[in-house]
Amino acid sequence: MNATxxxxxxxxxxxxxxxxxxxxxTPERARSAVLAATRIVVSFLxxxxxxxxxxxxxxxxxxxxxxxFGSWPGWWGSLLHIVAGALVGLGLFTRPAALLCSGAMAxxxxxxxxxxxxxxxxxxxxxxxxxxxxxxLIAVIGPGSMALDNLxxxxxxxx
Numbered sequence: 423m424n425a426t427x428x429x430x431x432x433x434x435x436x437x438x439x440x441x442x443x444x445x446x447x448t449p450e451r452a453r454s455a456v457l458a459a460t461r462i463v464v465s466f467l468x469x470x471x472x473x474x475x476x477x478x479x480x481x482x483x484x485x486x487x488x489x490x491f492g493s494w495p496g497w498w499g500s501l502l503h504i505v506a507g508a509l510v511g512l513g514l515f516t517r518p519a520a521l522l523c524s525g526a527m528a529x530x531x532x533x534x535x536x537x538x539x540x541x542x543x544x545x546x547x548x549x550x551x552x553x554x555x556x557x558x559l560i561a562v563i564g565p566g567s568m569a570l571d572n573l574x575x576x577x578x579x580x581x
Contacts, residue, residue, distance in 0.1 A: 457566030458513070461520075464556050465511035468523060471549075472503020495529070502526050510560065513569020520561035527554035 474481055475496055477488035482496075489496030502522065509519035527550045535547030542548045565571050 451567075454567040457560075457563060458568040459566075460556075461513065461516070461560050461565055462511050462568070464553070464560075465507045465523075468553060468557075469504055469507035469511065472500045472507055475500025475503065495533075499526060499530065510557070510565075513565040513571050514574075516565035516569060516571050517561050520557045524554050524557035524561060527551070527557065 475489045477486050481487040482489060489500060491497055506519040506522045509515050531547045531550040531554060535545040535550055539545040542551050
């Protein structure tokens with residue numbers, strides 16, 4: 423099997439002459455670029471959500487109200503959204519920052535949304551669930567291209 427195609431073999435055959443389908447793999451460069459674009463867009467939206475906690479974009483009530491200074495979990499969660507979300511967006515310390523974002527959203531889902539109803543559609547927890555899973559994926563897979571972590575890694579290997 424060559425490196426650019428995934429071959430599905432007919433059961434019971436051992437050679438590639440009897441391959442039933444050949445699907446080209448997505449080039450690594452394209453996969454990395456799509457991952458980076460997803461990381462940047464998701465973290466940008468996450469950061470904006472954090473800014474709402476401080477009264478931006480209509481605040482938490484649509485009238486510009488922010489969460490009280492130092493309150494748990496609202497103020498600290500908003501700060502985490504901004505700082506960790508920006509780090510993920512820049513691709514700097516991406517894996518730990520994405521893991522922190524994922525955990526924060528899992529916490530939000532299980533403490534705020536899940537007690538209201540079982541399913542995310544019923545408890546308004548779709549955003550928290552999606553952010554949690556997407557950031558977990560980024561933490562596991564890494565930042566993709568266009569990340570400052572890649573520059574840090576290159577710099578470390580050169581010195």
